[in-house]
Amino acid sequence: MALLEGRGLSRRFGALAAVDGLDFAVEPGEILGVIGPNGAGKTTLLNLVSGLLPPSAGEIRFDGEVISGRPPHAIAARGVARTFQIVKPLRGLTVRENVALGAMFGRAGQGAGTRAARTRADEVLALVGLASRADDPVGILTVADLKRLELARALAMGPRLLLLDEVMAGLNPREIEWAMGLVREVHRHGMTVLMIEHVMRAVMGVSQRILVLHHGRRLALGAPESVSRDPAVIEAYLGRRYGAAQADSV
Amino acid sequence: MTRPPGRRAALTGAAAGALVVAALALPWLASGYWVRVLSGVFMFGALAQSLNVIVGFTGYADFGNVVFFGLGAYTTAALMTKAGWAFGPSWVLGGCLAAAAAGLLGLPLLRLRGHYFAIATIGVLEAVREITSNVAFFGGGMGITLPVFAGPPEVFYRTIYYLLLVVLVAFTGLAWWLARSRFGYALRAIKADEEAAAVMGVHTTRYKVLAWALSALCTGLVGGIYAYWLTYIEPPFVFDILISVKYWIMMLLGGAGTVLGPLAGAIILESLSVAIWGQFLRGHMLVLGLVISLVILFMPTGFMDLVRLRFSPAAVVDNLRRNRI
DSSP: OOSEEEEEEEEEETTEEEEEEEEEEEOTTOEEEEEOSTTSSHHHHHHHHHTSSOOSEEEEEETTEEOTTSOHHHHHHHTEEEOOSSOOOOTTSBHHHHHHHHHHHSGGGTTOOHHHHHHHHHHHHHHHTOGGGTTSBGGGOOHHHHHHHHHHHHHHTOOSEEEEESTTTTOOHHHHHHHHHHHHHHHHTTOEEEEEOSOHHHHHHHOSEEEEEETTEEEEEEOHHHHHHOHHHIIIIIOHHHHHHHHHTO | OOOOHHHHHHHHHHHHHHHHHHHHHHHHHSOHHHHHHHHHHHHHHHHHHHHHIIIIITOOOOTTTHHHHHHHHHHHHHHHHHSOOOHHHHHHHHHHHHHHHHHHHHHHHTTSOHHHHHHHHHHHHHHHHHHHHHOGGGTGGGOEEOOOOSSOHHHHHHHHHHHHHHHHHHHHHHHHHHHHSHHHHHHHHHHHOHHHHHHTTOOHHHHHHHHHHHHHHHHHHHHHHHHHHHSEEOHHHHSOHHHHHHHHHHHHHHOTTSSSHHHHHHHHHHHHHHHHHHHOTTTHHHHHHHHHHHHHHHOTTOHHHHHHTTTOHHHHHHHHHHHOO
16 A cells, blocks of 8 residues: 555645646655656645645545645644755754754654653754754754754654655755765665655656656656656656757666 | 853752742841832733743734733632632632633634734733623723732732742743743744644644643733732723733843743833833833833843843844844
8 A cells, every 4th residue: 555645636726726636656665756847736745745735626645544634733743744945944943952843743752751852853963964063053054954954853753754845955966965865864764755856866866766747737657767768758847958868878 | 161051050040049039038128118119020020921921932922911911800809809709719710711711712813923913912902801891790890899908018018929929930930841841842833933843743723722821821810919919900900001011021121932031021121110210200101112122122132142142242243133123
């Protein structure tokens, strides 16, 4: 059974269908990349799954249970964690407190006290390389560190499904390599990942399957190699030069 | 170059403890004038602390918070006069009623954000004042006269003093608990970014409503003591937005969201009030307003933040630049 499933999922804003009759499934333990041009409905999809938006039609199931229309905190408690494209650090709290919050209120921490949460936060901070900044206020962090914090907070929740919204944006090549390594590491420990990305080499290099969205609909779904050669995908998003480079690398 | 946090906390705790001991001893050492002045400081300190729960920690601008003060005052007064209850149970029930009101109102009103919520709370204040003025059970516009304390005046004023000191210490303790408890973490997350808090698993509605009910309980308890102190209350005395403004400024002055800030703000503002009132009999409101403006412009994060930065000029200027309202 798929861990996350969407059936006939739609979300309209007035006359605009941001997501339009989408069917998709994420298998347990897989990394599904989501790509598509701007306005394709990728972030809306994440907002629907995480509960920040109710669907206009269709349903979403997590582990067989309907989660569409449920409040975000309930979905988070079930084991869904997400990051935001434009990071949302909690100002007024330190780095450790930000992550401890995830540890306290996520699936893994139901009922956890602050001390246990802070300990777990330290573990996760070490994993993402922010241990030295644990006591710093978030206001002084660099962009890359804020992304690490966003990820650490999500991981501290102990989720079963991790939703990543363009984590690579704004990172330099070395940081991208590091982020890809972290996603692989987390995946190795059993995490299911749905990642929205524009950085092609990252998402193609890490994902097992790729879902291509266009105008809120599914344009293609399959292994990275076949998706990147799909003429419709090349036409809509990747561009002929990318398509040619892929063909040459056969 | 910072002292280890444990040691700083211990020093602060020791200082606070010393102040409490001094406060306990004061009525036996100083004149009735000081007992009454300090009672006022304690009352406003307690009010500022209770406001801190919903504003400083949770980030919801409750301008009409004094409505709970009035509800506590009126419930206490009504139960003592109409039902013949003693002060104790009337007082507690007054706080509970205020908390229940916040709980009920919170469900619709806490969906509003920022300025809209602030205006809604003022609307509630005005409405409750009008209702109280027109309902016979609450004495209508004629007010309620509470039973007189059975004992000499100094004992009465001393009792009020200690009651207010107890609630002030209790509410400061509450702020201390909020700063380190799970509940407090949830509130601070809501204040920082409600959407992010929600996707992290925080039941934002439940925590917001609880925070407001807690704030209302505290404010209501202070109101009950006030009614007992004044012995006669009328709607405009206790449903007065200027009281709210005063302890709002105290909270901001001292530092919203800190443990000792609201108390520090109350002490500073009351001291200024007493000092200025003596010097500028006619212009004192103007001078007070000016002082308040200058302080808000140059200490936006409050006095306690200046203390944290040890008043170092460079840090203060940087703090000002980052936090200018």
